[in-house]
């Protein structure tokens with residue numbers, strides 16, 4: 001994830017969404033442009049495009065209210081108005097706010113507690129009372145903080161509605177507040193330009209460019225994330241980067257190899273200090289030292305990374321043979337095969353059903369996933385996305401993005417029909433708070449059926465051949481957080497399995513190539529494809545035949561043993577070894593080498609007729625990874641979920657999420673430290689939550705230029721029914737063929753499935 005001014009740009013990117021447009025030219029050149037750019041992106045209702053209604057989905061009425069559905073525009077408006085009337089919050093409108101004003105960053109639905117939801121869903125109790133989750137940026141004092149508030153009950157009524165700091169999801173109990181290291185964004189931008197202006201002679205001499213905060217700047221800055229936070233000091237590193245000259249968003253490919261260190265402790269810019277320069281792997285303690293070296297005869301001038309064709313994502317010559325005619329296009333000729341309640345965001349496809357929720361931090365979450373009418377997963381959704389870099393330069397080494405800070409939901413933009421999802425897909429809108437109003441993110445969720453390029457089943461013998469279509473159903477969104485695009489798909493299959501996949505594309509965040517072969521490949525003139533780990537955490541709250549579940553491990557192990565029939569002879573063979581996960585002390589583990597161990601979530605109270613336990617197996621699907629470093633110096637305790645492939649805890653309403661968007665503001669004392677979830681609780685027949693990581697060790701190579709590709713950067717997990725039903729449910733599929741060879745009939749006589757008069761509208 002990341003952006004030019006990484007830390008800073010992200011901050012500015014965030015500013016664009018949360019505080020409004022700042023009148024700083026540099027922002028327009030870099031940060032702002034990158035955020036505003038997501039081309040078709042976040043349109044408001046005025047510029048709404050054509051309607052998304054389609055013939056592929058039948059509309060239905062959800063059996064229950066979607067208790068996870070976003071606040072209505074009216075709810076958002078009334079909560080906002082009410083908050084502005086609370087004098088103790090002392091809020092200023094985003095468009096008028098400066099660094100020392102309090103602002104309202106977020107108003108969204110407070111997701112209800114599972115305990116209350118189940119009472120409503122399963123026991124016909126009344127709908128849980130709705131509350132709003134609110135985030136304020138308190139900046140009007142020397143100790144600025146972000147405040148998480150719970151406001152309600154809704155609808156707002158003077159007298160009964162109250163606000164409180166939201167304490168319960170925090171693993172440290174500090175009143176729902178996190179210190180805010182980003183309060184002085186305007187002052188910081190100004191201060192940073194004063195530093196780059198102080199070496200204008202050098203930037204002109206080295207690169208014929210300036211970073212002065214003017215329209216004609218050709219150089220920008222990128223900062224680390226998180227800040228160094230040791231010894232009560234807040235220290236940042238900034239790296240100079242060429243700005244793209246063309247229309248491509250390639251600033252993260254253009255580092256110039258010069259970094260500076262800044263002590264930014266406190267809110268008084270006059271006390272902020274430049275602490276040195278880093279160039280050509282030499283550290284200069286101050287500008288004077290750096291300039292003296294620069295003027296000395298032996299000074300080595302490094303080359304610059306400059307954009308060009310190599311950074312452009314446009315079509316490049318020559319055209320490949322036969323690439324001009326329209327490629328095969330998927331269509332949905334059979335008409336409606338699934339149903340959607342667009343208002344309630346409730347979906348049914350074949351024997352699956354679920355509700356959708358959408359939030360600023362985490363984007364899409366699926367709730368109450370049922371298969372054949374039975375709940376199998378209460379909640380399935382992304383928690384946090386980490387990109388952790390390493391490098392010889394301080395900026396790359398100091399970069400570990402946690403993307404819920406920018407918002408995996410807030411950066412989920414309009415999908416391109418026929419490219420991001422099939423043209424015939426059903427597209428849904430989302431509502432998100434933006435500067436005191438509710439903004440509609442158009443068509444940022446898609447769902448569609450797809451025919452895999454292989455059958456789900458087939459068999460041939462001398463008598464007949466049979467084959468069954470492999471149709472699956474996908475719900476998808478794409479979050480573009482700075483330079484990277486994460487494509488996130490939840491897919492459902494006819495055999496009862498579910499997959500979760502993440503793919504990444506977009507511009508890599510590269511490093512200056514300076515003798516750093518150990519930290520990445522040399523991929524362009526002066527460019528290192530900075531190595532980094534992607535780790536993306538998901539929550540899967542399984543409920544198999546009820547809430548009381550157990551994790552079982554079934555391992556395939558080598559053995560040497562004798563049998564009743566083997567006499568003296570020992571046989572080298574293999575066998576199964578079964579064990580249960582008993583408590584949280586041993587509940588953090590990795591996929592086994594050689595995939596030897598099955599990990600199953602099952603219900604031991606409900607064995608089948610053969611004495612086996614019904615459940616779902618969890619298995620890596622297309623690559624996975626956890627964080628390489630054991631205890632990251634950058635992250636400290638802020639992403640302790642990243643160290644294992646899979647972790648299991650006992651469900652608690654007070655532990656709804658593994659991460660907090662502001663964990664990087666206080667890495668030694670983050671609001672949510674996932675380590676604290678592990679307190680030795682009994683996991684035998686308890687309500688279990690499985691937290692799993694998708695990810696990859698990304699070592700960009702020349703093929704990552706100009707962009708990383710979804711084909712290569714991907715990771716997934718699959719949930720597979722295990723002894724759950726008495727046989728394979730895909731046998732119910734009508735879309736199968738059997739050819740009898742004996743009846744004088746052979747496979748060539750079969751008519752391929754052809755077009756039909758029912759067609760979904762095609763849009764190209």
Ligand SMILES: *[C@@H]1O[C@H](CO)[C@@H](O)[C@H](O)[C@H]1NC(C)=O
Pocket residue numbers: 045046
């Ligand atoms: C857009 O939203 C605004 C504010 O909610 C409303 O006043 C306006 O009528 C809407 N415009 C359209 C075209 O729906």
Ligand SMILES: *[C@@H]1O[C@H](CO)[C@@H](O)[C@H](O)[C@H]1NC(C)=O
Pocket residue numbers: 045048049050051052053342427428429440442443
């Ligand atoms: C999405 O918003 C557009 C524009 O307001 C509207 O035409 C369309 O019907 C909405 N789609 C859904 C599924 O609500």
Ligand SMILES: *[C@@H]1O[C@H](CO)[C@@H](O)[C@H](O)[C@H]1NC(C)=O
Pocket residue numbers: 090092100101102140
């Ligand atoms: C309210 O905020 C303003 C800045 O927006 C500040 O000047 C003022 O002191 C604050 N008032 C209180 C009571 O904190």
Ligand SMILES: *[C@@H]1O[C@H](CO)[C@@H](O)[C@H](O)[C@H]1NC(C)=O
Pocket residue numbers: 110111112113131168653654
């Ligand atoms: C959820 O449960 C916690 C802990 O019991 C409670 O403090 C909180 O108010 C509940 N949240 C909602 C939205 O009801």
Ligand SMILES: *[C@@H]1O[C@H](CO)[C@@H](O)[C@H](O)[C@H]1NC(C)=O
Pocket residue numbers: 122123124
């Ligand atoms: C809940 O209400 C529905 C419809 O009224 C009924 O069919 C069902 O049996 C009820 N369930 C319980 C647990 O009371």
Ligand SMILES: *[C@@H]1O[C@H](CO)[C@@H](O)[C@H](O)[C@H]1NC(C)=O
Pocket residue numbers: 085156157158
């Ligand atoms: C609540 O009170 C405020 C000011 O006292 C007023 O502006 C607002 O309209 C009232 N809201 C409701 C829902 O009564």
Ligand SMILES: *[C@@H]1O[C@H](CO)[C@@H](O)[C@H](O)[C@H]1NC(C)=O
Pocket residue numbers: 208
């Ligand atoms: C330096 O930059 C200026 C302004 O962008 C340009 O006019 C000039 O030609 C450049 N000089 C060199 C030597 O590239």
Ligand SMILES: *[C@@H]1O[C@H](CO)[C@@H](O)[C@H](O)[C@H]1NC(C)=O
Pocket residue numbers: 214216
């Ligand atoms: C950039 O703009 C400033 C202010 O408009 C001007 O003084 C300066 O000469 C310009 N620099 C270049 C290289 O064009």
Ligand SMILES: *[C@@H]1O[C@H](CO)[C@@H](O)[C@H](O)[C@H]1NC(C)=O
Pocket residue numbers: 682683684685
């Ligand atoms: C764990 O819980 C199970 C089910 O409630 C119980 O049978 C078992 O004795 C408990 N184990 C321990 C060590 O307390």
Ligand SMILES: *[C@@H]1O[C@H](CO)[C@@H](O)[C@H](O)[C@H]1NC(C)=O
Pocket residue numbers: 738739740743745
């Ligand atoms: C093939 O044989 C099976 C079993 O006898 C029969 O049910 C089926 O209808 C036959 N299919 C065709 C295409 O003749």
Ligand SMILES: *[C@@H]1O[C@H](CO)[C@@H](O)[C@H](O)[C@H]1NC(C)=O
Pocket residue numbers: 745746747748749
């Ligand atoms: C299969 O049927 C086709 C079409 O009737 C025929 O041309 C072909 O000879 C048959 N093949 C065999 C092996 O019987």
Ligand SMILES: [Cu+2]
Pocket residue numbers: 504508532534698708713
């Ligand atoms: Cu990557």
